[in-house]
Amino acid sequence: MTRTALRICPLCEATCGLTVTVDGDRITAARGDRDDVFSKGFVCPKGASFGELDADPDRLTRPLVRRDGVLTEATWDEAFAAVQAGLRPVVEAHGPDAVAVVLGNPNVHTVAGALYPPVLLAGLRSRSVFTASTVDQMPKHVSSGLLYGDPLAIPVPDLDRTDHLLIIGANPMDSNGSLCTAPDFPGRIRALRRRGGRLTVIDPRRTRTAKLADEHLAIRPGTDALLLFAMVHVLFEEGLVDLGERAAHVVQADEVERLAAGFTPEAVAGPCDLP
Template sequence: MAHARDTAIESSSGITHCSICEQVCGLIVTQSNGRVTSIKPDKNNPYSWRDYCIKGASAGDHRDHPLRITKPMKRVGDRYVETSYEEAIDQISAKLKRLIAQYGPDTLGLYSGNPGALSFSSYGFSDALLDALGSRSKFMIGSIDHNALMVAAREMHGSEAVILLPDVDACDYFLLIGANPAVSKMSWLGKVSDGWTRLRKRLQGGARLTVVDPRRTETAAHATDHLAPRPGTDWALLLAMITVI
């Protein structure tokens, strides 16, 4: 009996959400003895699309990967060796002070991407760190991803945070460029509750869907028209569209 107690598997499941992107898809995570054994979509989540993409499905593999870095590492020659947090903080602080003294605070830049930019605590601390250092060199996913959208929203509505949502249920034509909402909820369609299902319902009602993607994606399989430009030539297509419009 003692042996049975020692080798008993402690398993439990909990409801949470994925934080890799802004869709925060609902998840049910099962763990046994501290290791993730299963990640499934939370079908009862009232906010998310009741599914998930491969990034959320494989999150457990990243968490428990044997090569995951769990302690500070410093480069010595052509290899990395383990060090303490105290030594890491001291060395980083000394290097930052030297750079600021030599080049000024703006030489220190911060780029926040997924999932850090979608964590309130992570992004808030990073922003406060640059403020404390006096640097204005702050960049994030929006710097290369959707600044144009936010500028247009600010000029049209007075605030970059006021972004209009598409009326999917009444739309007669959809154009998706490089988006694959059948697998990943990212893109404007992700802002519409259960948007991919509602888009497909409109297709049944006579709407058209054009997908522009070099690959025949899961979304392109449902398209009325699939344009597959050669990789690296999408700029020519977009420039032609702008010219015609």
């Protein structure tokens, strides 16, 4: 029996709408949902290949245990016994940090992935944890944690109503954006340009996004913090800081002003290699 199901693509945080054709228990087709109010029919190659991914013959559907050097299918009880036999001696002999954990991107997009890794990590007590986030967006988690008290409280830019988009070190024309929850990021950038908005890109590289920008600042690698602090300096120096109703939620703004005092545009121009 063939049926059509409307779903949200689970493969990244853009949350594009999918129209999925299902025959029995197999996905036979996947395309963008044109009626989705957010993604409006857009789907990237990952979402379009959802059926092939689901039916991939190399996809693991049962645990594998290595026996005599060969991975063979096993029961869950056998798999957990193998984990215990392998991990416990290492932890007892060398401490919990001797066990490294590598977590891939899909953990973020499933309920099980959010529930079970923290339990495993709490049991291991290992600090040797590496994730897709470690090499992707960890600075965003750190800054959100320091600013808002929760590393997952990540602000989402209102791309559809902004007048001036400043992009630092990102190339959404190729990456399709990250942590912006924005289906068809390239389309949204083009829409910004069509309505007369301004795009500024700060990046040492001349990327596809930089080529599209109204202004591309080819900053010296590693000096972003100096440029940003100079921007903070100018905001205070020219009286442009107006916290308004947010004043009740912001502390130590005067300390930020004091710290930024020495970072004038003239002082950072040389290190940043920007006039």
